[in-house]
Amino acid sequence: xxxxxxxxxxxxxxxxxxxxxxxxxxxxxxxxxxxxxxxxxxxxxxxxxxxxxxxxxxxxxxxxxxxxxxxxxxxxxxxxxxxxxxxxxxxxxxxxxxxxxxxxxxxxxxxxxxxxxxxxxxxxxxxxxxxxxxxxxxxxxxxxxxxxxxxxxxxxxxxxxxxxxxxxxxxxxxxxxxxxxxxxxxxxxxxxxxxxxxxxxxxxxxxxxxxxxxxxxxxxxxxxxxxxxxxxxxxxxxxxxxx
Amino acid sequence: xxxxxxxxxxxxxxxxxxxxxxxxxxxxxxxxxxxxxxxxxxxxxxxxxxxxxxxxxxxxxxxxxxxxxxxxxxxxxxxxxxxxxxxxxxxxxxxxxxxxxxxxxxxxxxxxxxxxxxxxxxxxxxxxxxxxxxxxxxxxxxxxxxxxxxxxxxxxxxxxxxxxxxxxxxxxxxxxxxxxxxxxxxxxxxxxxxxxxxxxxxxxxxxxxxxxxxxxxxxxxxxxxxxxxxxxxxxxxxxxxxxxxxxx
Ligand code: HEM
Ligand code: SF4
Ligand code: FES
Numbered sequence: 001x002x003x004x005x006x007x008x009x010x011x012x013x014x015x016x017x018x019x020x021x022x023x024x025x026x027x028x029x030x031x032x033x034x035x036x037x038x039x040x041x042x043x044x045x046x047x048x049x050x051x052x053x054x055x056x057x058x059x060x061x062x063x064x065x066x067x068x069x070x071x072x073x074x075x076x077x078x079x080x081x082x083x084x085x086x087x088x089x090x091x092x093x094x095x096x097x098x099x100x101x102x103x104x105x106x107x108x109x110x111x112x113x114x115x116x117x118x119x120x121x122x123x124x125x126x127x128x129x130x131x132x133x134x135x136x137x138x139x140x141x142x143x144x145x146x147x148x149x150x151x152x153x154x155x156x157x158x159x160x161x162x163x164x165x166x167x168x169x170x171x172x173x174x175x176x177x178x179x180x181x182x183x184x185x186x187x188x189x190x191x192x193x194x195x196x197x198x199x200x201x202x203x204x205x206x207x208x209x210x211x212x213x214x215x216x217x218x219x220x221x222x223x224x225x226x227x228x229x230x231x232x233x234x235x236x237x238x239x240x241x242x243x
Numbered sequence: 244x245x246x247x248x249x250x251x252x253x254x255x256x257x258x259x260x261x262x263x264x265x266x267x268x269x270x271x272x273x274x275x276x277x278x279x280x281x282x283x284x285x286x287x288x289x290x291x292x293x294x295x296x297x298x299x300x301x302x303x304x305x306x307x308x309x310x311x312x313x314x315x316x317x318x319x320x321x322x323x324x325x326x327x328x329x330x331x332x333x334x335x336x337x338x339x340x341x342x343x344x345x346x347x348x349x350x351x352x353x354x355x356x357x358x359x360x361x362x363x364x365x366x367x368x369x370x371x372x373x374x375x376x377x378x379x380x381x382x383x384x385x386x387x388x389x390x391x392x393x394x395x396x397x398x399x400x401x402x403x404x405x406x407x408x409x410x411x412x413x414x415x416x417x418x419x420x421x422x423x424x425x426x427x428x429x430x431x432x433x434x435x436x437x438x439x440x441x442x443x444x445x446x447x448x449x450x451x452x453x454x455x456x457x458x459x460x461x462x463x464x465x466x467x468x469x470x471x472x473x474x475x476x477x478x479x480x481x482x483x484x485x486x487x488x489x490x491x
Contacts, residue, residue, distance in 0.1 A: 012487055019446055020416075020456035021483050095456045099414035102348050102455035108249075108262065109341045110413075111315030113465040119458060120413075195459040198473070201481025205474050 020098060023091045028199040030088035031192055035218070037081060038185070042225045048165055049232070052241055057154065058162035065158055085133070092126055118190035118219070125188040132181035139168065146171070165229075166239035175230035186223025193218045244270050244336040248283065250295055251343045253352050260352065262341075272332040276319060277302060277309065279331055296355040302327040304468065307403030310410070311356055312343040317407035317466045325405065325468040345406050347415035349452040360406050362452040363420060369448035370441035371424040373433050392430045399427035401469040408463035408471075414455030419463035421449045422479035423471045429482055439486035446483055 016022030047059045067074060118125070135145075140161075143150025149167040152160035169175045194215030197203040203211050232238045246267040253260030265287075270279050277299050284294035300308035309326040313319035319329045334340070344352050349362035377383065388396075400423075408419035425442050428434030434441070457476060464473045 016487055020450050099455035102415035103346055104348050107343055107346055109315035115460045119460045198459045198477050201477045203477045
């Protein structure tokens with residue numbers, strides 16, 4: 001039973017993953033880490049709406065340069081996020097297998113009474129996010145989608161992230177992909193953020209009404225913020241000065 | 244009133260099953276759902292056909308024997324009501340009803356609408372009890388329990404083990420049942436000595452039986468005839484984390 005190997009950290013962790021609740025806890029913790037990252041990622045990128053200062057170095061470029069100057073630390077963070085992501089997807093796949101096996105013969109009629117749309121399509125929104133994350137990395141981190149935009153530099157030799165984003169989102173296909181992906185992100189978070197509290201055992205009756213509104217609120221905020229950027233650039237409202 | 248029924252018929256555990264269609268004629272709206280099935284069965288027997296098998300015992304909403312997925316909802320459309328307490332006035336003349344057994348791998352169909360819910364008994368056997376001596380009746384009164392805990396424990400103790408929570412869940416998860424049993428004991432002083440071992444053992448058994456995991460959609464709470472709150476599941480998760488970290 002779960003007690004056999006307890007005592008060491010690895011033992012506790014291994015024992016946890018033997019249980020559906022343990023896998024769900026892994027899902028919640030890894031999901032929470034990603035929610036934190038996604039939220040800060042959005043806030044940082046909203047700098048794209050700031051006007052171009054007199055010196056011609058956009059705040060987004062300063063921010064990107066600051067991140068790059070972290071050097072090794074940046075790679076530690078990237079690998080950490082990757083591992084966390086893989087763990088989340090692993091738990092999702094494993095639980096999906098177990099859940100499918102739990103009802104080999106389905107109902108002819110199954111009527112849901114309280115399920116939300118977002119909670120019924122977590123796998124769909126999740127996998128859409130998986131493909132989007134790969135596309136996003138190829139686009140802006142590795143420059144595989146639009147090499148010319150990716151190679152942009154400022155007169156001082158600084159990587160022109162601002163220009164890359166503006167030029168990138170003038171392409172309707174790229175902007176559209178980001179907009180659609182963020183609808184999935186908003187959907188995923190709509191259920192997920194509230195769900196974290198229940199999984200971690202923190203959804204007490206007193207705070208349940210508030211917690212149940214938190215997921216939809218975070219989903220809407222993150223989705224709207226992320227969609228605003230490609231949309232505004234596509235419509236030519238931002239970055240007119242970039243050629 | 245007259246109704247059309249699509250009922251799952253299955254001869255035994257190993258046979259395949261199929262839906263059969265019956266007309267339920269001249270049903271009184273004051274009948275319970277099970278009495279309506281009794282009437283249908285009388286007709287079937289008169290024609291020399293095998294009656295529809297379904298589980299029932301107390302017929303007053305306290306034993307947990309009755310079940311049935313009625314138009315996709317366990318125990319039918321009324322909130323906080325078992326099938327035996329569901330009255331035909333909840334339906335309209337001319338309605339078509341699809342009646343299926345509770346579906347889950349750990350609840351194999353034994354015959355028609357009867358499923359084996361022995362998996363629940365094994366979850367209880369794994370730790371849903373206390374081993375301390377509780378003494379005589381007056382000793383219970385000398386063990387102080389604060390009112391809030393007593394009320395919450397009592398609300399979980401109301402679980403009749405019917406399995407509607409499993410039936411309603413898209414993952415066939417037994418979280419609400421297991422959590423109700425764990426939390427009912429875990430809130431009371433008599434349940435403390437075995438509290439950590441209990442959650443580990445009962446959760447292990449729940450997984451071993453092959454129930455799915457909880458997606459936090461709360462269909463179980465909506466379907467539960469005793470309206471057990473999913474707060475029980477949060478409490479179980481919390482106890483599970485603490486017990487796992489402590490190693491027992
Ligand atoms: C390949 C990508 C992803 C997949 C396949 C995926 C899948 C899932 C699934 C299936 C659930 C469980 C819902 C349930 O219990 O039925 C879930 C929960 C969750 N996901 Fe994801 N997801 C992915 C990416 C993400 C990302 C990028 C984030 C964060 C921005 C995220 C955050 C969460 C959170 C917070 C939960 C809730 C955990 C809980 O139920 O307590 N997921 N995900
Ligand atoms: S929790 Fe409710 S639905 Fe589940 S077994 Fe107990 S009484 Fe039935
Ligand atoms: S027959 Fe006892 S609860 Fe319905």
